[in-house]
Amino acid sequence: MTSTIDLNMVNAYIPGQADVGAETAATIARRDRLLGPAYRLMYERPLHIVKGEGAWLIASDGRRFLDTYNNVTSLGHCHPRVVEAITRQVATLATNTRYLHDTILELAERLLATVPGTDLAHLMLTCTGSEANDLAYRIAKVRTGGTGIIVTETAYHGFTDAVSQFSPSLGVSVDLGAHVRLVPAPSAYHAEGADLADRFTRDVEAAIADLKRHGIKPAMLIVDSVFTSDGILPDPAGFLKGAVAAIRDAGGLFIADEVQPGFGRTGKHMWGFQRHGVAPDIVTMGKPMGNGQPIAGLLVTQDAVAQFGRDSRYFNTFAGNTVSCAAAVAVLDAIEAEGLIAHAATTGKALRDGIAALGRRHDAIGDVRGIGMFVGVEIVSDPATRAPDRALTSRIVNLLSDKGILISACAKGHNVLKIRPPLVLNGEQVDMVVRGLDESLSEAMAGG
Amino acid sequence: MTSTIDLNMVNAYIPGQADVGAETAATIARRDRLLGPAYRLMYERPLHIVKGEGAWLIASDGRRFLDTYNNVTSLGHCHPRVVEAITRQVATLATNTRYLHDTILELAERLLATVPGTDLAHLMLTCTGSEANDLAYRIAKVRTGGTGIIVTETAYHGFTDAVSQFSPSLGVSVDLGAHVRLVPAPSAYHAEGADLADRFTRDVEAAIADLKRHGIKPAMLIVDSVFTSDGILPDPAGFLKGAVAAIRDAGGLFIADEVQPGFGRTGKHMWGFQRHGVAPDIVTMGKPMGNGQPIAGLLVTQDAVAQFGRDSRYFNTFAGNTVSCAAAVAVLDAIEAEGLIAHAATTGKALRDGIAALGRRHDAIGDVRGIGMFVGVEIVSDPATRAPDRALTSRIVNLLSDKGILISACAKGHNVLKIRPPLVLNGEQVDMVVRGLDESLSEAMAGG
Missing domain, CATH: 3.40.640.10 (Type I PLP-dependent aspartate aminotransferase-like (Major domain))
Incomplete structure (x- = not known):
């Protein structure tokens, strides 16, 4: 059922798009059978999460993911x-x-x-x-x-x-x-x-x-x-x-x-x-x-x-x-x-500034915007025409996930990176996101 | 705002109907101010509950109420x-x-x-x-x-x-x-x-x-x-x-x-x-x-x-x-x-049998019915015509509440006692409900 490409959800898992490994494949099959066709998973390689702490999600195989997407656990996981x-x-x-x-x-x-x-x-x-x-x-x-x-x-x-x-x-x-x-x-x-x-x-x-x-x-x-x-x-x-x-x-x-x-x-x-x-x-x-x-x-x-x-x-x-x-x-x-509103302002600005600096080296970054701890990065195929690049956006989201950084995407053109970290994000974690995005952009442009 | 009688909710608190005491009155006023006009409370004298355990709810003044109404906490409170x-x-x-x-x-x-x-x-x-x-x-x-x-x-x-x-x-x-x-x-x-x-x-x-x-x-x-x-x-x-x-x-x-x-x-x-x-x-x-x-x-x-x-x-x-x-x-x-399904059958039957026995002494009990731990008692003004007695039903619910037993009412005529205890109700508690109902019926018929 979920083998239909979901055109309406930019970051949905699409069966067959990437090798997810035998164990994950088995869990997905069990899930499809039990929960039916209306549920979607995120990322090319869906994550099997077993633990959360602060800004981190920890997978069943021990991998740690910096969660800069879930705005439910805004204070960090398991506060x-x-x-x-x-x-x-x-x-x-x-x-x-x-x-x-x-x-x-x-x-x-x-x-x-x-x-x-x-x-x-x-x-x-x-x-x-x-x-x-x-x-x-x-x-x-x-x-x-x-x-x-x-x-x-x-x-x-x-x-x-x-x-x-x-x-x-x-x-x-x-x-x-x-x-x-x-x-x-x-x-x-x-x-x-x-x-x-x-x-x-x-x-x-x-x-x-x-x-x-x-x-x-x-x-x-x-x-x-x-x-x-x-x-x-x-x-x-x-x-x-x-x-x-x-x-x-x-x-x-x-x-x-x-x-x-x-x-x-x-x-x-x-x-x-x-x-x-x-x-x-x-x-x-x-x-x-x-x-x-x-x-x-x-x-x-x-x-x-x-x-x-x-x-x-x-x-x-x-x-x-x-x-x-x-x-x-x-x-x-x-x-x-914890003074989280002020913290969201300063740390969010650092995140936007860091990504804006990347924009000087990566033409695909058409615009970096946001407010507080809410950042949008518009990915374009051509900065002059500002034409959306949906495929590249999706590529970046999935490359970042493979590097252990979770974000998603939004907008009519499905071409805006949606970065929405917990309000407790720290400076070191900001650097991780900026560095990860830099690398992912480079790899994606190189056909990665 | 809540001073309008809510004709659609048989067991709603209606301001002025009973003396609730100064402290409760103050809490109700604060609540009306903060939560606005759409919320309703239950019982003539609303309950300020601070603790739950098993089939019991405990009020801020220490009174204990046998909760035979909430079917959310079906295993008992704080299981x-x-x-x-x-x-x-x-x-x-x-x-x-x-x-x-x-x-x-x-x-x-x-x-x-x-x-x-x-x-x-x-x-x-x-x-x-x-x-x-x-x-x-x-x-x-x-x-x-x-x-x-x-x-x-x-x-x-x-x-x-x-x-x-x-x-x-x-x-x-x-x-x-x-x-x-x-x-x-x-x-x-x-x-x-x-x-x-x-x-x-x-x-x-x-x-x-x-x-x-x-x-x-x-x-x-x-x-x-x-x-x-x-x-x-x-x-x-x-x-x-x-x-x-x-x-x-x-x-x-x-x-x-x-x-x-x-x-x-x-x-x-x-x-x-x-x-x-x-x-x-x-x-x-x-x-x-x-x-x-x-x-x-x-x-x-x-x-x-x-x-x-x-x-x-x-x-x-x-x-x-x-x-x-x-x-x-x-x-x-x-x-x-805990074998609760079987327990609900036997204990629920004891509850229905106990109430049915009351019916032989109280003409207001038109019908006792139900299944498992779900009991309806239809209150009538005349067993021959089976005419609903809404006022008496409401009276019984409130007398029971004052005796520390919580139930509610339902049906088109607002005249069916709705008794829906936790599945863990025990025999002693069944007896409490039957005895409380017996007394409440007698008091209500005597104009209590």
């Missing part, structure tokens, strides 16, 4: 503070939000304190970022009376039935909803000097007009505030303002999807939207929230959720359980105690 | 085997399904071994039962080319945008989809000697015909195999057969929602559908799967998932993570090692 919190709480009480419990309230207070200057007033919890975006959409429909959704053209917001309909990066086999409109991603590299803010605003306005022309009332504009799947597009800060004003004028809500950028990754703020100086109606969050424990959720304004709350009670059996909340509080403690 | 598995795995590795890992494969093998005689071939994992039912619907749509859904009239299948549209028990403020048809729940107590299997089959056939008449191709019939929200309706075994044949004839799939009945609760089989001698295309599962750790999923036939798998890759960041899988394997181990 002692989170392990301790889960270990303690799971032996004490694991139950739900229909009883009173203090930890969920502490978590809400702590998270609401990260969004000063907004009207965000309440925390609602889910288990996954997909559930958070799904719930945001339900709330937006009730608040606005509309159903229309605007997203960027390679956005990913999740896998539920509703959310997959506004996640174009899932590929053409997953239908977009008739109530969904796509706008081009705001890429400074490809805008060639144009006013990106103005262009993005006009694109969103055109999408709103098109929804209305089809009798569809707009419910929301939702964007990942660093546009991860679109290729990691943080600059210029502030370019979201006009688009947010436009959706509000049309009666819709603005949802900041912080599942990937959130929890300090952008290196100055807790949330990516804060760089843009906008105030969302709903902020969704997930992945790094429990450093691996399944917890996600949203912050919402009183105005947005009032009618939904009155009419539609919300209960999610596992969401807000005491163990997941304890993990999430430990994550906030660690971010603060 | 040592599950606590140990989570504690060990969370310190070793918590990562996702895009790497190879053995525990998920062991879990799949163990679960697939529980469904002999079916074509169910693959395990797919989610974090919640809602996600599992949402994914089942996506798979059913791709397989059948249809969108139509048939559910029972008070069914609950989850809270995502898609699933809430086929969860009528959420109440009239949550719109059903235009592609959703409701059929009456198959209640033997109210069928008055009619052939329940035949009646249910004819109802499903009529729903199929009505979908088709509206140009909607049927995608699936989905039922909770003990009809929990409809009032716990297990008998007569086998009544599902005709309905399953009808949906298959119409080109739709049959989905058994085992989120509540699954994992041995029915006392003879692992899954509720097995009593009915039917073979689902998809079986969804959740709640007790990790005894509190967020894990859920589905078993699916190769035929049902083949095209979905080819076209729509499936990835859920937290689902199938190594920690949740370790918890789920420990749950299966405990069910086996």
Whole structure:
């Protein structure tokens, strides 16, 4: 089943592409039989991981991989503070939000304190970022009376039935909803000097007009505030303002999807939207929230959720359980105690600078960009035309994996290296990534 | 916000209904402020729980509550085997399904071994039962080319945008989809000697015909195999057969929602559908799967998932993570090692017999039914007319809570006591429940 090449996932394992060895081949065959055709593995040679510690993943054969891709374990794998919190709480009480419990309230207070200057007033919890975006959409429909959704053209917001309909990066086999409109991603590299803010605003306005022309009332504009799947597009800060004003004028809500950028990754703020100086109606969050424990959720304004709350009670059996909340509080403690937001800024800059320096020797590096500990490297076949080089991008990802460094790729052209290390990455590890990338580029260009 | 009476949730806390004490009132106010208007609490006097052990929940003031309601912690709270598995795995590795890992494969093998005689071939994992039912619907749509859904009239299948549209028990403020048809729940107590299997089959056939008449191709019939929200309706075994044949004839799939009945609760089989001698295309599962750790999923036939798998890759960041899988394997181990399925049968029968004996002295007990460790007690104002007594039902639930015994209620008339103890309940605890119910009925009838 998985022998079909998955054109929609740039870094998927494709059977037969590389020799994986007899043992791995047997495990893959067993997995295909047991988990069926919908699951994918990463890398030409899939990794059999048995242990994680800090920025490292350790394979069954003892090989160590520097994990600069998973942004769930943002504090590093098996962070002692989170392990301790889960270990303690799971032996004490694991139950739900229909009883009173203090930890969920502490978590809400702590998270609401990260969004000063907004009207965000309440925390609602889910288990996954997909559930958070799904719930945001339900709330937006009730608040606005509309159903229309605007997203960027390679956005990913999740896998539920509703959310997959506004996640174009899932590929053409997953239908977009008739109530969904796509706008081009705001890429400074490809805008060639144009006013990106103005262009993005006009694109969103055109999408709103098109929804209305089809009798569809707009419910929301939702964007990942660093546009991860679109290729990691943080600059210029502030370019979201006009688009947010436009959706509000049309009666819709603005949802900041912080599942990937959130929890300090952008290196100055807790949330990516804060760089843009906008105030969302709903902020969704997930992945790094429990450093691996399944917890996600949203912050919402009183105005947005009032009618939904009155009419539609919300209960999610596992969401807000005491163990997941304890993990999430430990994550906030660690971010603060270890000064990880400032660290993400300085170390992330060192990583971008190191890679930018490589750009002077490697023509394939068209652009190096990012914010905090989130780096995108656009790989092109020709710096003049800026044409994407998907094959080279995939080659680099796999050469790096063979060297023990894990990254992935994204963007419409499947040609942007996505480097998203744990916030605790140190200087020596930055050097490893830069050196590995240098070597991989050289080898790939030499036909390696 | 929560001061509106929630007519859709029989056991919701309603402010002002009872004196909860200053400390609890303050915690509730803080919670309303932080979590907003969509959350509900249970019981007239909400419980502030700080510790769980076995069948017991312990409140912040030291009171102990016999928990005969939560079917997540089906092995009892803080079961040592599950606590140990989570504690060990969370310190070793918590990562996702895009790497190879053995525990998920062991879990799949163990679960697939529980469904002999079916074509169910693959395990797919989610974090919640809602996600599992949402994914089942996506798979059913791709397989059948249809969108139509048939559910029972008070069914609950989850809270995502898609699933809430086929969860009528959420109440009239949550719109059903235009592609959703409701059929009456198959209640033997109210069928008055009619052939329940035949009646249910004819109802499903009529729903199929009505979908088709509206140009909607049927995608699936989905039922909770003990009809929990409809009032716990297990008998007569086998009544599902005709309905399953009808949906298959119409080109739709049959989905058994085992989120509540699954994992041995029915006392003879692992899954509720097995009593009915039917073979689902998809079986969804959740709640007790990790005894509190967020894990859920589905078993699916190769035929049902083949095209979905080819076209729509499936990835859920937290689902199938190594920690949740370790918890789920420990749950299966405990069910086996402690003989919990057989125990659920004998102890559940003792519980039903004890309550049935009360029925001879309390006219309000219209019917006592159930299967394994799942008991429904229908409370009526008049045994002759079988008219529901919602107010009395609610009174009993709250009197029991004040006596330190936790249950809830369900059904269209909000008049069925829902007693769903952990599978480890012992004989002494059975006696406590029966005695507490006896006293509560007497007090309630005396105007208590």
